[in-house]
Amino acid sequence: MPHQGRYHEPKWWKEGVVYEIYVSSFKDSNNDGIGDIPGIISKLDYLRDLGVDIIWISPHYQSPQIDMGYDISDYQQIHEPYGSMEDVDTLIEQIHSRGMKIIFDLVINHTSDIHPWFQESRALIDSPKRDWYIxxxxxxxxxxxxxxxxxxxxxFGGPTWTWDESTQQYYFHIYSPGQPDLNWENRDCRRAIYDTAIRFWLDKGIDGFRIDTVNRYSKCSDFPDAAITDPNEETQLAFQYFTNGPRIHEYISEVRSVLANYDVFTVGELPNTPDQADVMRFISAREKQLDMVFNFDTVYLGQTPGDRFRLQTFTKDDFKRELTKWQTVIQDTDAWTTVFLENHDQGRSVSRFASDDPAYRIQAAKMLAIVLGTMTGTLFLYQGQEIGMVNAPPSYPVEEYKCIRSVNHYNNIRQQTGDDPVALSEALEALQKVARDHARVPMQWDDSANAGFCAAQAKPWMRVLDSYREINVANQVGRNGSVFEFWKNMIRFRKQYRDLFVYGVFRAIDQHKDLLVFIKEAADGKRSLTVANMCDQPRQWTLPSSFSDLKPADFALSTCDTQEFHHSQLAAFEGRIYVAGTRADG
Incomplete structure (x- = not known):
């Protein structure tokens, strides 16, 4: 087995566990039904107790909320229901006082259509800011x-162009008409972005950015038509024309130069980039672009490119291949990688990749914790993942889905089929599996009304899932055998063996299709073995030959109470970790 590459010097942002908070759904402090910054502050000790090192805050900037804050109308103001600038300053200070770090979402591919820049741009064809948009x-x-x-x-469906009656031209938007794309070809526009959206917050002391749609700033400026791949639609998929464009790396290098004077890190959202050579240009340390990116190969499983609601089947082999695809990227390269299964845009991992059946849900959540907790790279968790939150059930009314993508999809099916009940049932089934809404329901804090997210008399902005009665923080913290306590223990264990789990070299072991088995090796020769049963039936397994010398003391952690350190059978959704202190051949 090869040793860890020589390039990977320890960094706080490699070893830290990152926890994403979706502000509107985390904790409501004033009972207006919307989560807020003071609510986050009230839960910082909870996050520190879990073992979180870095907190990632979803967009909290002033916004009309067409796309939940990813449509920003002022980069230097706070969305009023979330609190004040003083609250954000307090949040930064309180996080730092607990020895943790904080990163913000950086949304600079587009603004809101009510941003003053766009308002000036659309006012007149010869406006000084006309060329700040496309x-x-x-x-x-x-x-x-x-x-x-x-x-x-x-x-989000429909054309990327919206007609502006006053100036008799179209403006361009990859997302909704309320999110016009900035024109990165304009140098003055770029400088304004750097000053207002980046330096302003770095000077307030934040520790980095998650960069939204980081590979879409550069477009093919000749704007050719896309090939007709869907003859029944007026619009066609055109990712190749507005993703990874000709000047994208020039722009990312400029952003990097703005960050150079600060001790911060960047993680980019990198959609529609499946080829490793293309990804490496973003994450190779020599290229001086980004510190790491999110690759969506795993969470996109079962979704048709360009239409997440046109579902396809995928196998456990598909899941294993995509989940581990980037584990080997650190070997003999200078690139870094991320480990995640959830964020604000994805369904819950237990529901999508394991089982949310009450008979298996707890075991399945722990199994995923063991798998993620022993993988190489920076580990990211999403709020509620640490207690095993699950998707909304099929009985969740379609009227409760709030995401612009979900609403657009369902309405399009209604219009296309004339309210055909079969088509609408299929549309609702797709929403139940992969809608972004599942990650955006209120956090489940306890079993009181509204799950403790807000007071009983308040009305949450999204309906609380009925599962809050069984799945909540209060009935898991301090309770032996809970998903929360397992995640807490797993995070502590990961940090104890950071050379192995964060920086270690990965090697997959081929066994039964329902089993995920892999070995990790640290530079000092210490080795670990992770074995996970991903199905709801017991499965036989075999120790790899290189671990034939395992001793009972090497049995480190299990999702079950078994004390048999290399028993040949795994229970349904069981996961185990073995750690061997001496190196062996094989």
């Missing part, structure tokens, strides 16, 4: 009908 004249078909400049499809 404007194009219309096309006309053979009948004289006005058409958008291209046939590209937006990520």
């Amino acid at each position: 404007w194009r004249p219309p096309r006309y078909d053979s009948t004289g009908k006005r058409c958008p400049p291209t046939n590209w499809r937006s990520n």
Whole structure:
């Protein structure tokens, strides 16, 4: 087995456990039904107790909330229901006083359409800020009908172009019409982004950024039509024209130069980039671009590119392949990687990749904790993952889905099929599996009304899941055998063996299709073995030959109470870790 590459010097952002907070759904302090910054402050000791080192805050900036704060109208103001600038300053100070770090979401591909920059841009064709956004004249078909400049499809459905009546041109948006794309070709625009969205917050003392859609700043400026792959639709998939464009690395290098004077780290959201060579240009330390990125190969399983609600089947082999795909990237390279299964855009991992059946849910959540906790890279958790929160059930009413993607999809099916009940049932089934809403329901703190997210008399902005009665923080903290206590122990164990689990070299072992088995090796020769049964039936397994010398003392952690250190059978959704202190061949 090869040793750890020579490039990976220890860094706080490699070893730290990152916890994402979705502000509107974490904790409501004033009972208006919306989570807020003071609510986060009230739970910092809970997060420190869990073992969290770095807290990632979702967009908290002033916004009309067309896309839950990813449509920013002022980078230097706080969304009023979330609190004040003083609250954010207090949050930064309180996190640092507990020895933790804080990173913010950096959303600079687009703004809100009510941002003053865009308002000035759309006011007049010769406005000084006209070129800060992407404007194009219309096309006309053979009948004289006005058409958008291209046939590209937006990520939220429909065209990427919206007509502006006052100036008689279209403006471009990858996402909703309320999120016009900034024109990164304009140097003055870029400088304004760096000053208002980056330096302003770094000077307040934050420790880095999660960078939204980091590979979409550069577009193909000639704007060709996309190939017709869906003849029944007017718009077509066009990722290749607005993702990883010709100047993208020039722009990322500029962003990096802005960050150079601060001890911070960056993690980029890197969609639609499956090829490793393309990813390496972003994460190679020599390239001086990003410290790490999120690769979405695993969480996109079962989703059709360009249409997350057109579901496909995937196997456990698919899951194992994609989950471990980037584990070997640190070997003999200078790149770093991330470990995650959940965020604010994804369904819950227990529901999607294991089982949320009450008979198996707790065991399945612990099994995923063992797998993630022993993988190489920076570990990211999402709020509620530490207590095993699950997707909304099939009985969750369609009216309760709030995400713009979910609403658009269901309404499109209604319009296309004339309210066909079979089609609508299929649409709701797709929402139940992969809608972004599942991650955005209120955090489940206790079994009181509204799950302790807000007072009983308040109305949460999203309906609380009925599962809060069984799945909540209060009935897990301090309770032996709970998912929370298991995650807490797993995080402590990961830090104890950081050379092995954070920095170690990964090697997969091929066994039964339902089993995920892998070995980790540290530079000092210490080795670990992770074995996980990913199904709801017992499975036989075999110790790899290189671990034939295991001793009872090497049995380190299990999701079950078994004390048999290499018993040949794993229970349903059981996971185990073995740690051997001496090196062996094989």
